[in-house]
Amino acid sequence: MSARTAALVLFTVLVVVSMTLTWLAGRRTRTAGDFWAAGGAISPARNAVATLGDFMSGSALLGVIGLMFLYGYDALFYLTIPLLAWIPVMLLIAERLRNLGQYTLTDVLVRRFRSRSLRSVLAISTLVISGIYLLAQMVVIGNLFALLSGIDYTVAIVLAGVIMVLYVAIGGMHGATVIQSVKAVLLLAVLAGMTVLLVIKFGGDIGGMVAKAVAPAGGTDPLQPGNLLKDPWNMLSVGLAATFGVAGLPHLMMRFFTVRDAVHARRSVTMTVAMITVASILIAFIGLGASALLRPETRELAASGGNLVTPRLAEVLGGGSGTFGGAVTLGIVSAIAFATVVAVVSGLLVNASSAVVRDLWNQFDRPGPPDREVARGRLTSVVIGAVVVVIAAVLGPRYNAAVLVTLAFGIAASANFPVLLFALTWRRFTTSGAVTGVLSGLGASVMLMILGPTLWPGADPPVNLADPTLIALPVGVLGCVIGTLLSRRSAREEFDEVQIESELGRATIANVTGERIAGESGTPNTAAN
Amino acid sequence: MAARSPYPVDANALRLAGELRKRRRYLVAKLGLPSLACYLAYLSLVTFGQSFLRIGVPGGLSVGWVLTAVMLLLPLVVCALFARGARRSLDRLRESEAGEASGR
Numbered sequence: 001m002s003a004r005t006a007a008l009v010l011f012t013v014l015v016v017v018s019m020t021l022t023w024l025a026g027r028r029t030r031t032a033g034d035f036w037a038a039g040g041a042i043s044p045a046r047n048a049v050a051t052l053g054d055f056m057s058g059s060a061l062l063g064v065i066g067l068m069f070l071y072g073y074d075a076l077f078y079l080t081i082p083l084l085a086w087i088p089v090m091l092l093i094a095e096r097l098r099n100l101g102q103y104t105l106t107d108v109l110v111r112r113f114r115s116r117s118l119r120s121v122l123a124i125s126t127l128v129i130s131g132i133y134l135l136a137q138m139v140v141i142g143n144l145f146a147l148l149s150g151i152d153y154t155v156a157i158v159l160a161g162v163i164m165v166l167y168v169a170i171g172g173m174h175g176a177t178v179i180q181s182v183k184a185v186l187l188l189a190v191l192a193g194m195t196v197l198l199v200i201k202f203g204g205d206i207g208g209m210v211a212k213a214v215a216p217a218g219g220t221d222p223l224q225p226g227n228l229l230k231d232p233w234n235m236l237s238v239g240l241a242a243t244f245g246v247a248g249l250p251h252l253m254m255r256f257f258t259v260r261d262a263v264h265a266r267r268s269v270t271m272t273v274a275m276i277t278v279a280s281i282l283i284a285f286i287g288l289g290a291s292a293l294l295r296p297e298t299r300e301l302a303a304s305g306g307n308l309v310t311p312r313l314a315e316v317l318g319g320g321s322g323t324f325g326g327a328v329t330l331g332i333v334s335a336i337a338f339a340t341v342v343a344v345v346s347g348l349l350v351n352a353s354s355a356v357v358r359d360l361w362n363q364f365d366r367p368g369p370p371d372r373e374v375a376r377g378r379l380t381s382v383v384i385g386a387v388v389v390v391i392a393a394v395l396g397p398r399y400n401a402a403v404l405v406t407l408a409f410g411i412a413a414s415a416n417f418p419v420l421l422f423a424l425t426w427r428r429f430t431t432s433g434a435v436t437g438v439l440s441g442l443g444a445s446v447m448l449m450i451l452g453p454t455l456w457p458g459a460d461p462p463v464n465l466a467d468p469t470l471i472a473l474p475v476g477v478l479g480c481v482i483g484t485l486l487s488r489r490s491a492r493e494e495f496d497e498v499q500i501e502s503e504l505g506r507a508t509i510a511n512v513t514g515e516r517i518a519g520e521s522g523t524p525n526t527a528a529n
Numbered sequence: 530m531a532a533r534s535p536y537p538v539d540a541n542a543l544r545l546a547g548e549l550r551k552r553r554r555y556l557v558a559k560l561g562l563p564s565l566a567c568y569l570a571y572l573s574l575v576t577f578g579q580s581f582l583r584i585g586v587p588g589g590l591s592v593g594w595v596l597t598a599v600m601l602l603l604p605l606v607v608c609a610l611f612a613r614g615a616r617r618s619l620d621r622l623r624e625s626e627a628g629e630a631s632g633r
Contacts, residue, residue, distance in 0.1 A: 073582075073593055077575060080600045084571075087564050090608045091557045095615075207588060214590070223591055225579045232576040239572050263620060270612045277605045284601075500546040503553070504623075 006331030007148040014339045015163060018182055022167050022175035042258040046181055048271030050347075051255045053180030055082075055246075055272070056187060056279055057133075057344035059405040061337055062140055065313075066306020067403075068287025069294060072214065072222025074229055075287060078406065079280040081239050085246035086276070090269045093247050095262035096424060096502035104257070104354050105250045105416065112423050112498045113431040116363055121438045123359035125415040126250045128442060129408050130352040131388060133251070136404035137341045137348070138392035143307045144341070146397070148334050154393045160342060161389035167346040168353070168381040176346045177258060183343035186336045188275070191282035194310075194333070197317040198289040213291035222291055229466065237470035238406055244473065245409025248416030251351035262505050289313065310337065353380040399454070406467055407449050414441035414472035418480050424502060427495045429484050436483025441476025448472055545626050549619055556614045564607050571600050 042050070060079075067075035101108040106122040138157050145156030167175055202209040214223040221227070229235040246252060256265045290313045294301065301309050311334045315321060318329025357376045419437045422429040448468030453461045465471065574582055574596065582593030 073591075073597075076594075076597045080571070080597055083601060083604050084564075084568055086604050087561070087568075087607050090604075090611055091561050091564075210588070210590065223594075224583050225575060225593055232579075235576045236572065239576065243568070266612055266615060270608045273604050273608045277601060280601055284597075499550070500542055503546040503549045504542060 006327050007334045008331075010331050010335035011148070011338050014186075014335055015342075018179045018339065018343075019166065019170070021178045021182065022171035024178075042177055044259055044264045044267035045271060046177065047255060047259050047264075047268040048275060049184045050177045050180035050258075051252065051268065051272040052275045052279065053184035053187070053340075053343055054252055054255060054347045055276060056184070057137055057140075057341065057405065059136055059140065060279070060283060061187060061190070061340055062144070062307045062310050063136075063403070063405070064283055065287045065290060066301070066309040067228065068284065069290040069309045070298070070302055070306045071228035072291065073225050074227050074235075076284060077229070077235065077238065078242070079284060081242035082246055082409070083273070083276055083280055085243045086269065086273045088243075089247050090266070090273070092424075093253075093420070094256055094265045094269045097253060098256045098259065098262040098265035099505035100498065100502050101257050104351070104358060105248075105253045105420070106355065106359050107257075108253075109419060109423050109434065111501075112494055113434055115431045115435070118431055118434050118438070119359045119363065121435055121442075122416070122419075123355040125411070125438050125442050126355035126359070127352055127384075128446065129249065129412050129416070130251060130348045130355070131384075131391075132408040132411065133249075133405060134345055134348050134352070134384075134388045135392050135395065136399070136408065137345045138388060139395070139397060139399050139404065140307055141338065141341045141345075142392065143397050144311070144334055144338050147308060147311065148331075148338070153397050157389055157392050160338075160345070161385050164342050164345040164349055165382050165385035167342065168349045168385075169378040171346075176343075176350050179339075179343045180347055183336075183340050184275070187340055188279060188282075190333055190336050191279055191286065194286050194289070194314060194317060195282050197329075198286065201289075201293070201317055209292045210288055213288040231464070231466075233470060234466045237410070237465055237467040240473055241406055241410035241413050241467050241469035244413035244417040244469070245406075246412075247420060248412030249409070250355070250412075250416070251348050254351055254354070286310070286313065293317075349381050349385060350377075352384050353377050356380045356384070403454055403466075407454060410449070410467045410469040410472065411442065411445045413469050414445040414476040416441075418473070418476045422480050422484075424498070426484075428489060429480070429495075430487045430489065432487035433480045433482075433484030437476050437480030440479030441472055444468065444475040445472035541626075545622070549622060552618045552622065553615075556611060556618060560607050560611050560614070564603065567600070567603055571596060 064075055064078050067078060097105075097108055100111050104126070106119055106126065109122060110119050138160065141160040142153040142157040145151065145160065146153045149156070167179060171178065198209065199206065214221075229238060256268070259265050259268055290309050293316050294309065294313060297312065301312060311330055314333035315326040315330040318327070319325035354377070357373060357380050361376055361380070362373065415438050418441060419434050422437070423434065445468040448463055448465060448471060449455060451461060451463040452468060453464060453466055456462070575593075579593075582591060582596065584592045586592060586595055
């Protein structure tokens, strides 16, 4: 059996099984709350697994291992900083977000200001962030599927686009959670399996593997920092993006609304962080293993931006090219990587659709019965999926997924994070400040991203900053501050109300005050809108 | 568009929210400030102190790798400690208030 056949058979099995699970889960979707937030009925453990699935996309499995192979130490930065970003999420945001939100991050921000214009600009920001993130995943899918099947890159992403749209249209958030959970377990299993194979390959001599991995090669010393991000300001910019971007990523924060209450949200974060830590350590180890084993193939592997290092390493660990073991291991890893990306893309698509339907479409045309909003969600998923496939086809396969994902982090950090932070903590903060903050952060980050070296088509980009956050984040903060200071002071009571509700949650408030909350039915925030 | 909040901001809720906020601030300061210091030190070293990170340690690696390993474990430790503190400090208060209210 060839590697291609093995991979395609495994991939088909994975798609059929996960599609069936999605359909079974999707049968529970009756209302908009079910479609967007799984009715708040996901347990903390399942939500943690699904969050791991959302967080560790194809960019982690393929992109970071590829970067580690190509540039050594600098790639660790892409593991540690996003992980450190979970500390402020846990300490400052998770519980308060769950207490205030309904289905999306936008719901939380609009909870304080009740502004249509804010809802609209946040929807645009969410679409841009999810769009870049989706593009990163599509690049991985195109590369992988072209490798596996031998078909054209464009055909590969069209096929992947059809599969991701089907997942979301059939299952909504219930379905996305199921496939995220399955995929996260498979991802951890692949990482653990490759680690074991590496240890066996080196006869248990991990020190020997590390020594071989960090041996300087081709003028690059992988042990030392500065191979990928040579400019310290670039490194600082990527660091800021990864730190503040996590809290601004709508598809990740949306996960807090799928659990019952704030306590479950906190439990979910703790478990998520534990799993991400384990996965990160395994990824770093596998990256070192790839450096030790694949150094002679650097030029070929660099052509795909490093995205194909993981499948190639799997083939080598299974016995090498042309062997049955090599074919099987390449097939397994590629199929799971493919499934990983499709799963992440499904979660992103739910999020992007929710921004369009809930924050734009429903504002201008009331959805009426709940099933009409679900129908709108399905239709929007199809349209967004088609647009992303076209853009990914135009961009082509040359981008590293981890680098593209970091750009999405940068936009989230610049446009969403300052507004979220000020909305929760600054009494004087006004609607104008929030709208100005989102627009200035979004505009600056997108502009710098287009003019920067990652996306600029020529060899001499106008801006030399690889990630826009170093400039765009202060611009977003300034936008919030200036917009607020130049506008009329907002009502103090609303801030107090948000503070109380973010601390207590509506269910606790009902218990303490003895009030009955309208529409309360196990999910504390279902009546906020 | 969102409607007005359906609950009254009464004295009990205000008092409980204030107490919870006070306790949360203590927890956040206790765990967050050391974490912030670690984060800033790490970010500064990675961006502007690369010569320090290049210093070798026994085993063939460098200070940078050891520091990275520590930073990989830091979030897990902080989140676990926060979860424990929040369970003891915040959840108990919420439960006792809810119990008192149901007794009333």
